[in-house]
Amino acid sequence: xxxxxxxxxxxxxxxxxxxxxxxxxxxxxxxxxxxxxxxxxxxxxxxxxxxxxxxxxxxxxxxxxxxxxxxxxxxxxxxxxxxxxxxxxxxxxxxxxxxxxxxxxxxxxxxxxxxxxxxxxxxxxxxxxxxxxxxxxxxxxxxxxxxxxxxxxxxxxxxxxxxxxxxxxxxxxxxxxxxxxxxxxxxxxxxxxxxxxxxxxxxxxxxxxxxxxxxxxxxxxxxxxxxxxxxxxxxxxxxxxxxxxxxxxxxxxxxxxxxxxxxxxxxxxxxxxxxxxxxxxxxxxxxxxxxxxxxxxxxxxxxxxxxxxxxxxxxxxxxxxxxxxxxx
Numbered sequence: 001x002x003x004x005x006x007x008x009x010x011x012x013x014x015x016x017x018x019x020x021x022x023x024x025x026x027x028x029x030x031x032x033x034x035x036x037x038x039x040x041x042x043x044x045x046x047x048x049x050x051x052x053x054x055x056x057x058x059x060x061x062x063x064x065x066x067x068x069x070x071x072x073x074x075x076x077x078x079x080x081x082x083x084x085x086x087x088x089x090x091x092x093x094x095x096x097x098x099x100x101x102x103x104x105x106x107x108x109x110x111x112x113x114x115x116x117x118x119x120x121x122x123x124x125x126x127x128x129x130x131x132x133x134x135x136x137x138x139x140x141x142x143x144x145x146x147x148x149x150x151x152x153x154x155x156x157x158x159x160x161x162x163x164x165x166x167x168x169x170x171x172x173x174x175x176x177x178x179x180x181x182x183x184x185x186x187x188x189x190x191x192x193x194x195x196x197x198x199x200x201x202x203x204x205x206x207x208x209x210x211x212x213x214x215x216x217x218x219x220x221x222x223x224x225x226x227x228x229x230x231x232x233x234x235x236x237x238x239x240x241x242x243x244x245x246x247x248x249x250x251x252x253x254x255x256x257x258x259x260x261x262x263x264x265x266x267x268x269x270x271x272x273x274x275x276x277x278x279x280x281x282x283x284x285x286x287x288x289x290x291x292x293x294x295x296x297x298x299x300x301x302x303x304x305x306x307x308x309x310x311x312x313x314x315x316x317x318x319x320x321x322x323x324x325x326x327x328x
Contacts, residue, residue, distance in 0.1 A: 009021070010026065013025060023049055026049050027046070033045065076171070077174060077178055079156065080156055080160055080171060080174065081153045081155060082153070082154045084142075084145075084154070086142035086143070087146050088142040089143055089147060090104070090143045090147055092143065092265075093136055093139060094265050095251075096251075096258065099249050099251060102249050103249065105247075106123075106124045106125075106127060106247065107148065109123035110123050110125070110226060125224075125226050126218065126227045126245045126247075127228050127229075127247045128191075128230075128241070128242065128245040128248045129141075129228060129229065130230075130248060130249070130250050131234075131250055131252060132232060132252070132253055133232050133288060134289055134290030135252065135253065135254075135288050135290075136289055137230040137251055138187070138230060140230075140249070141185060141187040141189075141228050141230070144185050144226060145184070145185040148185065150183060150184045150185050150226070151182075151184040153178070154187045154189060155175055157189070157190060157191075157193050157194060159171075160172065160175070161194065161210075169213045172213055172214060173213075176218075180221065180225070184226075185225070185226045185228065186228065187228045187229075188227075189230050191230055191231040191237070192232070192234075192236050192237060194210070215240060219244055229241075229245070253286065253287065254284070254287075254289055254292065259281045259284045259292060260280070260281065262289055262292050262293065263280070263292065266297065267296055267300055267311065270300060270303070270310070271309055271310040274310060274312060274313070275311065275312070279313050280313060283316070283317040283320040283321060284320050287320060287323060291320075292320070295316065295319040295322070296316060296319070298322075299311055299318070302319075303315060
């Protein structure tokens, strides 16, 4: 019979929505039963696993089938979408507790969307990411795609938005047709270019019509894809947009323990035991995640070229000071 640790692992993987691990453990149990002479039970277990995979449309690795139609977007979509298959995971990021919890909920619900559907519920799948540049919004899109073993399709707004607004609306329809036909993570980056306030003084009627089209497409969309919109300027977004998203994840500049976590996450291979974190945290005030990472990478490279195995407080403080940039 299955060992206690296998039973616990089965329950844990099921609770976490980790289908690949769940099926792998189930097949291990089946193999163990076969070796113990319980061939009939082993065969029943294998058939249950195969049936479950077929129902959830998972392949042998426990992943969703490959999105062949949009692996390399062709025709009109070629200039509108860029496809990637990220290996990034949420654990690679340093986020606030609130943002991390929100994204974990998105992943959990996406993995268990069929279970939710049986009870008449839909998973979180339309998410607005807001916050200063360099705080992890684009990386979040990669992490969600990596966690869900899905392609990341980034919408090229410079190709989508043209001087002919009727053409823009037609291209927008093409994008939402792709969202419906091929499951993936779709990212509208620099979203304020498309979703700015319809009541702005410098607005024109055609731009309002494009935004209205987007709102209509977004509201009508009931696909299995995950739709993300990211902006550095939430204040200029049309208020109606916020109601169309299932969740709004806010990113902030790191401070205190988050600064230390960002640096340790990037420089874990170096000796940081001599760092005065209070000084480094003070020097990092006002910097984004990306700026802190670049600063600590430069400090690490300097140490390596100087043939030093340790990194000092002065190294980090100096490079953080060098990265001061004007804010808007």
